[in-house]
Amino acid sequence: MSILSLKNITLVKGEKTILHDITLDIWEGYVHAVVGPNGAGKSSLAAVIMGLSGFRDITGDILFENRSIVSLSVDARARLGITLAWQEPARFEGISVFEYIRFSAKRKTLEDVRKALQLLGLDPDRYARRKVDQTLSGGERKRVELAAIAAMEPKLVLLDEPDSGVDIEAVERIFAMIQALKEKGTTVVLITHSAEVLKQADHAFLLCNGSLVRKGETARILPYFARECYPCVHPNAPVLKEVEAV
Amino acid sequence: MTEVERKALAAELLKSIHAPHYGPGESHVEIHGGKVVGMSLVEGLEVVSESMDVDDGEGVRVRIRVPQGIKIEKPVHLCFGMVGERGLQKIELDVELEDRASVMFQAHCTFPRALDISHLMDARIVVGEGARYRYVEKHIHGPSGGVTVVPKTRVKVKKGGQFYNEFYLIEGSAGIVEIDYEVESEAESSVDMRAFLYGKSNDRIKIREAARLNGENAVTALITHIALKDTAQADVLNELYALAPGARGHVDCKEIVQGKAVARAVPVVQVEHPAAHVTHEAAIGSVDSKQLQTLMARGLTEEEATDLIIRGLFSDKDWEVPL
Numbered sequence: 001m002s003i004l005s006l007k008n009i010t011l012v013k014g015e016k017t018i019l020h021d022i023t024l025d026i027w028e029g030y031v032h033a034v035v036g037p038n039g040a041g042k043s044s045l046a047a048v049i050m051g052l053s054g055f056r057d058i059t060g061d062i063l064f065e066n067r068s069i070v071s072l073s074v075d076a077r078a079r080l081g082i083t084l085a086w087q088e089p090a091r092f093e094g095i096s097v098f099e100y101i102r103f104s105a106k107r108k109t110l111e112d113v114r115k116a117l118q119l120l121g122l123d124p125d126r127y128a129r130r131k132v133d134q135t136l137s138g139g140e141r142k143r144v145e146l147a148a149i150a151a152m153e154p155k156l157v158l159l160d161e162p163d164s165g166v167d168i169e170a171v172e173r174i175f176a177m178i179q180a181l182k183e184k185g186t187t188v189v190l191i192t193h194s195a196e197v198l199k200q201a202d203h204a205f206l207l208c209n210g211s212l213v214r215k216g217e218t219a220r221i222l223p224y225f226a227r228e229c230y231p232c233v234h235p236n237a238p239v240l241k242e243v244e245a246v
Numbered sequence: 247m248t249e250v251e252r253k254a255l256a257a258e259l260l261k262s263i264h265a266p267h268y269g270p271g272e273s274h275v276e277i278h279g280g281k282v283v284g285m286s287l288v289e290g291l292e293v294v295s296e297s298m299d300v301d302d303g304e305g306v307r308v309r310i311r312v313p314q315g316i317k318i319e320k321p322v323h324l325c326f327g328m329v330g331e332r333g334l335q336k337i338e339l340d341v342e343l344e345d346r347a348s349v350m351f352q353a354h355c356t357f358p359r360a361l362d363i364s365h366l367m368d369a370r371i372v373v374g375e376g377a378r379y380r381y382v383e384k385h386i387h388g389p390s391g392g393v394t395v396v397p398k399t400r401v402k403v404k405k406g407g408q409f410y411n412e413f414y415l416i417e418g419s420a421g422i423v424e425i426d427y428e429v430e431s432e433a434e435s436s437v438d439m440r441a442f443l444y445g446k447s448n449d450r451i452k453i454r455e456a457a458r459l460n461g462e463n464a465v466t467a468l469i470t471h472i473a474l475k476d477t478a479q480a481d482v483l484n485e486l487y488a489l490a491p492g493a494r495g496h497v498d499c500k501e502i503v504q505g506k507a508v509a510r511a512v513p514v515v516q517v518e519h520p521a522a523h524v525t526h527e528a529a530i531g532s533v534d535s536k537q538l539q540t541l542m543a544r545g546l547t548e549e550e551a552t553d554l555i556i557r558g559l560f561s562d563k564d565w566e567v568p569l
Binding site: 050052053077078079089092099104148152 | 551559560
């Protein structure tokens with residue numbers, strides 16, 4: 001059953017079409033991936049679904065649990081059960097990891113926070129009092145963000161490049177967290193250009209230059225992605241001689 | 247004033263700061279207007295007070311002395327305020343920590359029903375050689391903003407002394423605030439001054455914090471964090487003068503501005519010795535959009551998210567001061 005449906009979504013910024021007539025269904029309880037090269041429109045698609053500032057002026061419709069959400073604010077969408085983890089999470093001066101996760105997941109107990117941190121391989125006794133600021137490394141910050149998502153227990157989560165900036169061990173933890181979310185019934189959408197992350201998904205959508213060009217089981221999309229997208233010189237990629245000229 | 251009236255005023259002051267009781271062995275002094283209405287001191291802490299004449303108001307002179315080598319282990323609670331709607335409270339405070347003495351003050355200034363109250367503080371503080379002074383002051387104002395707060399403080403920190411000052415005005419409406427602190431510090435001393443204020447409606451905040459690092463290896467941090475909303479305005483002037491070899495200082499001024507509020511920050515840093523080093527950073531802007539949207543994507547409303555971000559700005563933490 002579809003939990004989220006995009007109907008003919010088009011996003012134009014200035015004279016550039018960022019997303020072109022995207023129609024797709026996200027099935028409830030599965031792990032999906034939106035793949036494509038840099039600049040394909042993957043993160044923009046996530047921002048449109050979440051309703052972030054700068055991504056609200058779209059044509060088309062977004063249905064969540066059969067209800068249109070295009071007129072809803074970010075927080076209203078979140079309260080319905082949708083959330084997003086940014087590729088580079090924001091830092092919060094003066095706010096502890098414990099506070100951050102608790103506020104991210106209303107009515108959660110200290111024990112819930114501890115479990116969420118442990119799920120991401122973070123020792124609660126070491127991390128709960130630390131600040132969500134520049135004193136955390138990029139990888140630590142990323143794992144705290146995902147712990148906050150785990151504690152929130154959303155119905156649908158968009159994870160933008162979940163493996164970026166983290167070491168191999170942490171990537172394994174993140175993959176385990178994705179499967180744990182799935183087991184709890186959360187629908188997961190991975191935004192990625194990594195074949196390793198793509199392998200975590202049951203189903204994938206391939207974007208290129210703002211358009212949906214392929215969709216299907218990951219086992220079918222993965223070879224196509226590796227064969228056609230990796231060697232492709234994407235229209236958004238700078239031409240080498242232009243780079244050299246700079 | 248009868249003893250019963252004194253006790254009633256002291257109780258009302260303490261009720262307004264949500265501190266009806268102090269722990270055993272903790273000194274405390276309550277001053278309402280120009281009168282000391284409550285006091286309990288531990289051995290080694292000397293407090294002498296006298297009322298003074300003030301035109302159109304009430305005044306009190308307070309002299310606090312901690313003799314040489316005496317360490318007051320538990321916090322000393324000071325509560326200044328007026329529970330009525332109108333008035334003038336003028337306080338002259340003279341604090342002397344003799345060599346190697348130490349004390350920590352937890353001060354509250356409370357004006358819970360103010361419509362038109364002025365609170366004028368004129369303080370002179372001497373921190374002796376190797377002495378340690380810590381003063382945390384929290385203001386509690388009512389919602390109407392009818393308070394004028396003018397604390398003027400002159401501090402001298404002698405060789406190896408430590409001076410730490412924290413000023414909070416984040417509850418209620420600030421009203422008019424004019425803070426003016428000046429510190430002169432000798433060799434091997436450390437000075438750390440922090441101010442956290444939340445200006446709302448038509449509040450007007452002026453802060454001047456100045457430190458002169460006169461001695462070798464003296465270190466200073468001046469930290470000011472302000473949030474403003476509605477039509478509040480704030481002017482911050484941080485002055486840091488490093489005059490001796492090894493003197494190091496840092497100025498940090500952050501201001502979050504919402505609505506039609508206006509913030510200005512002027513850091514003045516002056517180095518007069520090649521082996522001295524001073525840094526400054528200032529950031530003024532609206533609530534960070536990514537922070538805001540991150541919290542909203544967790545289900546917090548815009549108002550809740552803004553409050554949490556501002557709470558972080560005011561949180562007591564171990565600052566990463568590059569000294």
